[in-house]
Every structure is written in structure tokens, then in C-alpha cells.
Amino acid sequence: MMAEANGSGMVVIVDDDPQVCEALATLMQAAGYETQIFSNGEALLDSSAPDGAACLLLDLQLPGMDGIEIQQRLLDRDWNLPVLFLTGHSNVLSAVTALKRGAFDYVEKSSLDAGRLLAQVTAAINEHRSRLSHQAACRALDERIATLTPREREVALLAADGKTNKTIGLTLGISERTVEVHRGRAMNKLGPANGR
Numbered sequence: 369m370m371a372e373a374n375g376s377g378m379v380v381i382v383d384d385d386p387q388v389c390e391a392l393a394t395l396m397q398a399a400g401y402e403t404q405i406f407s408n409g410e411a412l413l414d415s416s417a418p419d420g421a422a423c424l425l426l427d428l429q430l431p432g433m434d435g436i437e438i439q440q441r442l443l444d445r446d447w448n449l450p451v452l453f454l455t456g457h458s459n460v461l462s463a464v465t466a467l468k469r470g471a472f473d474y475v476e477k478s479s480l481d482a483g484r485l486l487a488q489v490t491a492a493i494n495e496h497r498s499r500l501s502h503q504a505a506c507r508a509l510d511e512r513i514a515t516l517t518p519r520e521r522e523v524a525l526l527a528a529d530g531k532t533n534k535t536i537g538l539t540l541g542i543s544e545r546t547v548e549v550h551r552g553r554a555m556n557k558l559g560p561a562n563g564r
Contacts, residue, residue: 380403424442473488513558516558
């Protein structure tokens with residue numbers, strides 16, 4: 369089971385070199401991030417996704433599954449973590465493939481700059497935090513929409529299209545007063561997420 373990310377976020381490190389893992393973990397922890405280390409993709413895939421904002425530092429060249437395959441498997445599982453690929457060898461084709469699949473960035477270990485890496489990790493975690501916040505807001509709105517009666521939903525959809533109560537009443541074959549009642553109930557159920 370993967371540890372829960374703290375308020376700052378979690379950095380998940382996947383590399384088969386224990387010294388690299390230790391150095392990266394020390395750097396990330398010094399910056400206030402929690403870390404989780406895996407020596408291969410299989411171990412990562414056997415765990416669960418972090419509960420909060422996180423990013424993945426993923427070695428491209430790993431025994432067994434390589435980083436590109438791990439990235440694809442994570443996408444298939446809807447983890448949607450920002451991935452920063454680390455590699456000891458520059459490989460343009462792999463970099464292009466990784467970026468096309470949504471990798472956040474691609475960093476060569478030989479030219480690794482701690483300050484730059486921390487800035488990339490911070491940007492990736494902030495992006496993930498925004499994505500998680502947006503997903504939570506969408507889920508909350510979906511839950512509120514589910515509380516609407518069929519008629520309230522019809523009225524709310526027409527109101528969202530900018531229709532007047534009179535036009536909604538004519539469209540649905542109900543009185544303008546009935547539209548006002550349904551519209552008021554829908555607005556109360558939807559709350560501030562309705563944008564008004």
C-alpha cells in the first residue's frame with residue numbers, strides 16, 4: 369500500500385539503482401515532499417495510486433518493463449500522475465514517445481540539476497493538485513445533479529441555455545409559475561456550482 373501524500377505532495381521514485389533512489393529521496397524529502405521508492409515497475413503496479421497530489425520520477429531503462437511500458441500501464445489504470453522520465457542515455461525516440469503519451473518532462477541523469485529538478489517536481493505536483501481539485505468539483509456537481517427530479521433537470525438545462533421562464537414553460541407545456549418553482553428547487557440543489 370502506498371503512503372498517503374502530505375499537504376506538499378508525494379514523489380514516487382522508480383529506479384533500479386539504490387544510490388539514485390536514495391539521492392532523489394533525500395533531495396525530495398529535504399524540499400518537504402514525502403517519497404515512495406520502487407526498484408521496478410512491477411512493484412509500482414502492485415501498489416495503489418497516491419491519495420493526494422503526487423508525481424512520478426520514472427527511470428526509462430529498467431529491468432523487465434521499461435519506463436514507457438510502465439507509463440502506458442499506469443495510463444490504462446487511470447492513475448494520471450505527471451511523469452518525469454529520468455534516463456542515463458539520451459534517446460530522442462523514447463523522449464518523443466514519452467511526451468506524446470503525456471509525460472510531464474524528460475531529464476537526463478548526466479546533466480541533472482537539483483534546483484531544476486525540484487522546480488519540475490513542484491510544477492508537476494501543482495498540476496496534479498489542480499487536476500485532482502477539478503475532478504473533485506466535477507464529482508460533487510454530478511452528485512448534486514443526481515438529486516434533481518427529471519422535471520427539475522429539464523428546467524435547469526433550458527435555463528442554462530439562457531431560456532426565459534416563459535420560453536421554458538412553453539417548451540415543456542407547463543405554467544411560468546411552475547417553471548419558477550422547479551427552477552428555484554434546482555438552483556437550491558445545485559448550489560454555488562451552478563455558476564450563479
